[in-house]
Structure formats: C-alpha cells, structure tokens
Amino acid sequence: MTSPLPPSANRFGWLRDLRRIAFFMSKRLLALFVTVMIGVYLTIVIANMGGQVDELRELQIRSTISEQVRADPAFMQMPSEERSELIETQVLMEVQRRNLDQPFFVRSIDYLRQAAQLDLGRAEEMHSDTGAREVYDIIVERLPATLLLFGTANLLVFFVSVYAALYLSRRYGSRADRAVIALAPSSAAPAWFYGIFLILFFAFLAPVLPPGGMVDIPPPDSRWEYGLSVMRHMVLPVTAMFFSSIFISIYSWRTFFLIHSSEDYVEMARAKGLPASLIQGRYILRPTLSPIITSFALMLIGLWSGSIILEQVFNWPGLGSLLFQAIGYRDTPVIIGSVVVFAYLLAVTVFMLDILYAILDPRVRIEGGS
Amino acid sequence: MNRWLSAMQELRRYPSAIGGLAIILFLILLAVYTVVTIPYGEALDKWRGGDMWRSTPVNAGPVWLDRVMGGDKPRTRIIHSDDAQIEEAAFEGGRQVRIPLVFDYDNSEFPSEINLFLSTSGGDREAFIRLNWHTPSGEVIPLGGQRVARSDRVSISQNPALEGRLGMVPHVGLFAGGSEPGNPQVAQGQYRLTVDAIVFGDDAKLDTELVVYGRVHGLAGSDFQRRDLMVALMWGTPVALAFGLLAAVGTTITTLIIAATGVWFGGLVDATIQRLTEVNIILPLLPILVMVGTLYSTSIWLMLGVVILLGIFSAGIKTYRAMLLPIKHSPYIEAAQAYGAGNTRIIMRYMIPRILPVLIPTFVTLIPTFVFLEASLAVLGLGDPVLPTWGKVLNDAQTQSALYNGFYYWVVSPAVLLMLTGLGFAMLGFALDRVFNPRLRTQ
Numbered sequence: 001m002t003s004p005l006p007p008s009a010n011r012f013g014w015l016r017d018l019r020r021i022a023f024f025m026s027k028r029l030l031a032l033f034v035t036v037m038i039g040v041y042l043t044i045v046i047a048n049m050g051g052q053v054d055e056l057r058e059l060q061i062r063s064t065i066s067e068q069v070r071a072d073p074a075f076m077q078m079p080s081e082e083r084s085e086l087i088e089t090q091v092l093m094e095v096q097r098r099n100l101d102q103p104f105f106v107r108s109i110d111y112l113r114q115a116a117q118l119d120l121g122r123a124e125e126m127h128s129d130t131g132a133r134e135v136y137d138i139i140v141e142r143l144p145a146t147l148l149l150f151g152t153a154n155l156l157v158f159f160v161s162v163y164a165a166l167y168l169s170r171r172y173g174s175r176a177d178r179a180v181i182a183l184a185p186s187s188a189a190p191a192w193f194y195g196i197f198l199i200l201f202f203a204f205l206a207p208v209l210p211p212g213g214m215v216d217i218p219p220p221d222s223r224w225e226y227g228l229s230v231m232r233h234m235v236l237p238v239t240a241m242f243f244s245s246i247f248i249s250i251y252s253w254r255t256f257f258l259i260h261s262s263e264d265y266v267e268m269a270r271a272k273g274l275p276a277s278l279i280q281g282r283y284i285l286r287p288t289l290s291p292i293i294t295s296f297a298l299m300l301i302g303l304w305s306g307s308i309i310l311e312q313v314f315n316w317p318g319l320g321s322l323l324f325q326a327i328g329y330r331d332t333p334v335i336i337g338s339v340v341v342f343a344y345l346l347a348v349t350v351f352m353l354d355i356l357y358a359i360l361d362p363r364v365r366i367e368g369g370s
Numbered sequence: 371m372n373r374w375l376s377a378m379q380e381l382r383r384y385p386s387a388i389g390g391l392a393i394i395l396f397l398i399l400l401a402v403y404t405v406v407t408i409p410y411g412e413a414l415d416k417w418r419g420g421d422m423w424r425s426t427p428v429n430a431g432p433v434w435l436d437r438v439m440g441g442d443k444p445r446t447r448i449i450h451s452d453d454a455q456i457e458e459a460a461f462e463g464g465r466q467v468r469i470p471l472v473f474d475y476d477n478s479e480f481p482s483e484i485n486l487f488l489s490t491s492g493g494d495r496e497a498f499i500r501l502n503w504h505t506p507s508g509e510v511i512p513l514g515g516q517r518v519a520r521s522d523r524v525s526i527s528q529n530p531a532l533e534g535r536l537g538m539v540p541h542v543g544l545f546a547g548g549s550e551p552g553n554p555q556v557a558q559g560q561y562r563l564t565v566d567a568i569v570f571g572d573d574a575k576l577d578t579e580l581v582v583y584g585r586v587h588g589l590a591g592s593d594f595q596r597r598d599l600m601v602a603l604m605w606g607t608p609v610a611l612a613f614g615l616l617a618a619v620g621t622t623i624t625t626l627i628i629a630a631t632g633v634w635f636g637g638l639v640d641a642t643i644q645r646l647t648e649v650n651i652i653l654p655l656l657p658i659l660v661m662v663g664t665l666y667s668t669s670i671w672l673m674l675g676v677v678i679l680l681g682i683f684s685a686g687i688k689t690y691r692a693m694l695l696p697i698k699h700s701p702y703i704e705a706a707q708a709y710g711a712g713n714t715r716i717i718m719r720y721m722i723p724r725i726l727p728v729l730i731p732t733f734v735t736l737i738p739t740f741v742f743l744e745a746s747l748a749v750l751g752l753g754d755p756v757l758p759t760w761g762k763v764l765n766d767a768q769t770q771s772a773l774y775n776g777f778y779y780w781v782v783s784p785a786v787l788l789m790l791t792g793l794g795f796a797m798l799g800f801a802l803d804r805v806f807n808p809r810l811r812t813q
Binding site: 031032034035036038039040042043046047049052053181182184185186187188189190192193196197199200203204205211307308309312313323324327328330335338339342343346347 | 386390645648649650651652653654656657658660661662664665666735738739742745746749750764768773774776778781782785788789792793795796797799800
C-alpha cells in the first residue's frame with residue numbers, strides 16, 4: 001500500500017480511518033444487541049416470576065370462566081357435569097389461546113424473539129384510552145405525556161445548569177458560587193419529595209395550581225385552552241424536577257469546568273492574552289464536548305422511561321404510571337413492552353454516542369480499531 | 371491513620387460538615403433511643419393497630435402545633451369509673467349501681483367523638499345500663515339504655531336517634547348547650563354522664579370508661595387508624611438509617627471489589643464484568659423493585675437484597691475502573707508482586723485502599739439515595755408489610771387524601787425527617803468531597 005503520491009496516501013489514510021470506524025461500529029452494534037437481548041430476557045424472567053405468574057393466570061382464567069358460565073342463564077338448565085365439562089373446554093381453549101400450555105422456557109424464548117422483532121403483542125388486561133389492546137398502541141398513547149413533562153424539565157435543567165456552571169466557573173468563589181455549593185445538598189431528595197411540598201403549598205394552602213393530572217376535567221374544547229390547561233398542570237411537576245436537580249447539576253458542571261479551566265493549555269491561552277470568550281469556546285468547551293454530550297444523551301435516555309413515582313404523585317398519565325399499573329395488573333406483555341422499548345432506545349442512544357465520539361474525539365478515531 | 375486525622379481536622383473548617391454531622395448524630399441518638407424505649411416486637415404490635423389505640427382520637431393533629439398557632443383544641447379526656455363516686459343499692463339477686471362520670475370541659479372547640487367502653491365480670495346475666503347526660507346548665511339528656519356484653523362499647527357519637535333529637539352530631543350537640551344548630555358554641559363547665567346500671571349476681575362488677583376524644587394528640591398526632599404517629603416517626607429512624615447504610619455499604623464495597631478484580635486480572639474477566647455492567651444498566655432499578663414487591667414480597671430485607679444485587683454491577687464500576695487502571699502499573703504494586711503478594715492480597719490491600727478516600731464522599735452521599743428509595747417504594751404502596759417507616763406514613767397520608775382533608779402534619783412530619791436525613795448526609799458528603807479531593811478546592 002505504498003503510493004508515491006501524497007494526495008492518494010491521504011485518501012488511503014481516510015479510507016483506513018473509515019474502515020476502522022466501520023469495524024469498530026459493527027463490533028459495538030453486535031455487543032449492544034447481545035446486551036439488550038440479555039437484559040430483556042432477564043426482565044421477561046423476572047416479570048413472569050420465573051413462570052409462577054402463569055399459574056396465577058390459569059387460576060384467574062378458571063375462576064372468570066366458571067363464573068361466566070354459572071351466571072349465564074343459557075346454561076342454567078344444563079346438568080352440572082355437562083356444565084363443568086363446558087368450563088373445562090373453555091378454560092383449555094383460553095389457556096391454548098394464551099399459549100399457557102407450553103413450558104415457560106419455550107414461551108420465554110418466544111417472548112424474546114417477538115421482543116427482538118419489536119412485536120410487542122397484545123395486552124392481557126389493560127387497554128389504551130381508545131380501547132386498543134395492542135401494547136404498541138398503549139405505549140405510544142402514553143409516550144407524549146412523558147416526553148412533554150420530562151423533556152421540558154430535563155432540557156431546562158441541562159441548559160440552565162451548563163450555562164450557570166460556565167458563568168460560575170469564571171467567578172470562582174463569588175457569592176453566587178458559594179450559594180450554589182451551599183444549596184447543592186438539597187438535591188439529596190428526589191423530585192417527588194419536593195412535589196409533595198409544592199402540592200401542599202400551591203394546590204392546598206394557596207390554591208393557585210392544580211394538584212395533579214394533565215388537563216382539566218372535562219378537557220377544554222379549543223386547542224388553545226387545552227394547551228394552556230396542560231401548561232398549568234405542568235408547572236408544579238416541572239418545578240419539582242427542576243428544583244431537585246438544578247443545584248447538584250450546576251455544582252458538578254462547575255467543578256468539571258473548573259478542573260478543565262486549570263489545565264496547562266488553558267493557562268497558556270490566558271498567558272497569551274486571548275479573549276475570555278475565545279478561551280471558553282475553544283479551550284474549555286471544545287475538549288469537554290464529549291462528556292457534555294454523553295450527559296445530554298444519558299439525560300435523553302432517562303427521559304424515555306419517565307419516573308414511576310413522580311408520575312404517581314402528580315397523577316400524570318405517562319409511561320411511568322403505565323408501567324406501575326401494568327405491574328399491578330401483572331400484565332406481562334405491557335411490562336416487557338415498556339422495558340423492551342426502553343432497552344432499544346438506550347442501545348440506539350449508546351450507539352449514536354459512539355459515532356459522535358468518533359467524530360468529535362480524534363483519539364477514538366485513531367484507536368478505534370484496536 | 372495520620373491522613374484520616376488531618377482530614378478530620380480539616381473537616382472542622384466547613385460549617386456544613388459540622389451541621390451535617392450534628393444532624394446525623396441527632397438521628398443516630400434518636401434511633402438508639404427508639405430501639406431502647408420501644409422494642410422491635412412492641413413497635414410491630416403497636417403499628418398493627420387495633421384495640422390498644424381505642425382511646426386515641428382519629429386524625430388528630432399534634433398538640434404543640436395547635437398551641438403555637440394559638441388554637442385551643444381539646445385533648446382527649448378519659449374518665450374511668452375507678453375514680454368516680456359510685457352509689458350502690460343491693461336488691462335480691464343483684465345490685466343497682468349509679469356511676470357518675472364527671473369531667474370539666476373548658477375548650478372552645480367541640481370534641482371529635484365520644485365513646486363509652488364497658489366491661490363486666492362475674493354475674494350470671496347480662497347487665498343493663500341506662501345513660502343520662504348532664505350539661506353544666508343542669509339540662510339532662512337521656513341517651514337510652516341497653517344490655518351490656520362482657521366487653522362492650524357504646525358509640526355515643528354514632529347514635530342516629532340522638533342525632534335526630536339534637537339536630538346535630540352528638541359530640542357537638544351534647545356540648546352545644548342549646549345554642550343555634552347552624553352555629554353551635556361550646557357551653558363550658560362541668561359535664562356528667564351518669565351510668566345507671568343493674569348488675570345481676572353478687573360478685574358482678576362493672577367497669578366503665580368514658581372517652582371524650584380531643585382534636586389534638588401528643589407530639590406527632592394520630593392517623594386514620596387512631597395510631598400515634600410518633601411510633602412510626604421514631605421507628606422510621608433506625609429503619610431508614612439501617613437501610614441506607616447497609617445498601618450503601620453493600621453496593622459500594624461489592625462494586626469496588628469487582629472493579630478492582632476486573633482491572634487486576636484484565637482480559638476476559640474484565641470484559642465479562644464490563645458486559646455484565648452494560649446489561650445491568652439496561653435493567654431499570656425501580657420497575658424491577660416494583661415487580662419484586664408486587665409479585666414476591668414487600669419485605670424490606672428482600673428489597674435491600676435486590677437493591678444490593680442490582681447495585682453490584684452498577685455504573686460505578688466504570689468510574690472505579692478508570693480510577694484503578696493507572697494504579698495497576700504503579701511501582702508499589704510491582705514491588706508487592708516482586709516480594710510475592712498474591713492476587714487477593716494485591717486487590718484487597720494494595721489497590722482498594724488507594725482509592726478508598728475518593729470513595730468516602732460518594733459513599734456518604736449515597737446513603738440518603740437509598741433512604742429515599744425505600745420511601746419511594748413505600749409511597750408506591752410497596753412498603754414493608756409490618757414495619758413502621760416514614761414512607762409508609764406518607765403512603766397512608768396519600769391514600770387517605772391527607773392534604774385534601776387538611777391533615778398537613780401527617781405529610782409534613784415524615785417529610786421533614788426524610789429531608790433532615792437527606793440534608794445531613796449530603797452536607798457531610800459534600801464537605802468530605804472537598805477535603806478528600808483537593809483538586810476541587812485549589813484553583
């Protein structure tokens with residue numbers, strides 16, 4: 001591969017980079033896929049209690065069907081043996097319909113295969129508000145609510161904290177800086193905890209905002225009023241999330257920027273007399289871009305799953321409360337569906353991060369294949 | 371050791387560390403005091419509720435809170451027949467007994483409920499009682515009569531006939547002194563409930579106890595099952611501290627050992643650990659805990675086990691690995707190898723102690739996370755079935771719509787204790803962080 005012409009050597013170098021990245025990416029993709037499959041399989045086993053839920057389900061089917069048959073006037077005249085025979089056949093049919101007659105191991109593999117193909121199946125107990133039984137429909141129906149709430153709060157926290165941290169790292173030791181350090185321990189409590197207090201103060205002691213839910217009941221007709229109502233309902237949960245993580249977030253970013261702004265090359269730039277904005281943009285932010293993007297992506301991942309407890313406290317109809325309800329109903333397809341969706345999103349985000357790293361960080365590009 | 375001592379001395383310079391330590395010390399003392407004064411079995415018994423709380427009012431606020439707000443809500447009054455001047459008249463085959471249960475009522479608010487508890491012993495037939503209520507103005511309100519079983523309760527407040535006659539609920543009407551039903555005012559003074567009883571048999575004995583339930587109770591108030599919230603608030607402390615501490619110790623130490631093992635052996639071991647960590651990150655912790663709670667058992671110790679199990683391969687491994695990698699090739703480890711130290715010795719005695727100081731702040735700040743995790747589970751209704759904890763109090767309050775009904779103390783007191791725990795450990799942890807990681811201090 002020795003070419004005398006410099007431009008073509010350059011091109012080969014570029015090709016070699018690309019090949020390395022491709023090789024690296026496919027390896028990562030495979031690893032991620034295997035990881036997701038193992039994670040999903042574990043969830044399947046846990047959500048079925050290693051097969052014990054099946055026994056519960058069979059009992060439930062039996063009691064529902066025998067009650068139905070006993071209550072049906074059409075079968076009242078039937079002799080009792082014939083009736084129990086009828087119950088037996090109906091139970092058997094239902095058991096076969098739900099594949100409960102197969103051993104759990106076979107079915108768990110079957111679940112896994114369907115999950116891998118993102119075929120989430122039908123819910124057993126739950127249905128969406130429009131009446132659909134498809135797990136996909138149920139999840140998609142709840143997704144916007146979660147994305148709206150957690151997206152608003154997390155984006156707010158992310159951008160406010162990064163900007164505030166940059167500002168504070170320049171004014172190290174100032175009064176604002178010390179105030180943030182002093183307030184950072186307040187983040188020991190989770191958002192739902194502040195939520196309870198916010199509900200107490202702003203929904204009961206001074207009733208200015210609704211204590212929970214997503215829109216007024218009944219929902220307003222005009223689109224404009226509907227949006228306004230949703231926004232009013234969002235104020236308290238967003239404030240709770242914002243307050244519970246903003247100070248720790250600013251604190252950790254501030255520390256991070258402080259460490260990076262004491263690097264030798266930054267000192268050097270300062271000694272050269274470069275303007276502060278240039279130092280911040282090119283000497284502090286550029287090398288720290290990968291960690292910032294990582295944390296942004298991790299925040300996006302956290303966003304998808306929502307939060308069971310915050311949604312419960314604020315009665316928010318999102319994915320978190322969906323998962324909680326599904327667990328309560330022992331509706332395995334919905335539980336597995338939520339976890340599968342989460343796992344796939346996580347894998348996609350991690351994979352995108354790998355590509356981004358390769359573009360942003362020259363070190364990854366060079367060492368990628370090794 | 372010297373390093374630790376100097377760290378402790380440096381810690382004194384941080385007011386937040388002192389504050390945090392003070393809070394933690396307070397919580398530990400409270401926990402010890404609780405465990406000594408209310409033994410475990412007794413606490414479970416009390417929290418199970420039932421008859422032992424029969425003379426505690428339902429949903430009463432704390433006394434001090436009411437007094438601070440300038441209120442004058444009544445406390446519970448218990449009048450027992452042992453202190454009453456009993457008149458007796460014997461007749462053939464039995465006795466006629468008159469028990470006057472006298473008490474002063476000088477509060478401006480009405481009581482929340484009135485019950486009369488009766489118990490008879492001896493005698494060959496059921497006793498018969500007739501009740502009369504004497505107000506300070508001399509009015510006599512008959513409350514009817516009935517037979518008395520061995521152990522009986524007359525719920526004066528839940529007497530619909532009486533309510534109809536008074537035009538108000540009995541515990542208001544009996545104290546209203548004939549004021550307007552629309553705007554009843556308490557008539558203060560001496561009240562008397564006379565129990566006229568006929569008991570059969572010479573050895574027959576009748577015990578009566580009149581309970582005029584107040585609207586405030588003790589330091590912490592009571593809940594919807596009449597239980598004194600103090601039991602749960604106090605017992606919540608040792609439970610929270612133990613859960614937080616054990617979970618934090620369990621997860622950090624196992625994670626650290628596994629990270630160190632992976633770094634030391636490298637190769638396949640390291641790769642396996644890395645992959646396991648990635649699988650574990652996919653498994654969402656809270657949903658799994660909720661699943662375990664709903665499907666298996668909500669015992670706090672099972673939850674603790676699951677938390678530790680899922681915490682072993684947590685994301686922390688990646689951080690520790692990054693810290694340990696440069697240490698692996700440092701000269702002191704090569705020296706240890708040269709004189710023949712084994713793998714275990716190198717991992718446990720040479721690698722882990724090296725990054726322990728960096729870990730201590732993380733460890734301290736991790737404790738409240740687990741305390742709040744336990745509370746989160748309890749708020750979702752997956753608290754330990756028998757143990758009183760702060761989270762369970764919050765859960766009860768939520769299911770009983772405490773905020774909607776205005777029982778703010780029910781939500782605020784466990785929340786304040788949780789917050790105190792969180793703040794105490796977090797403040798100490800942040801100060802420790804600055805002591806042990808000097809890079810954050812100097813600029």
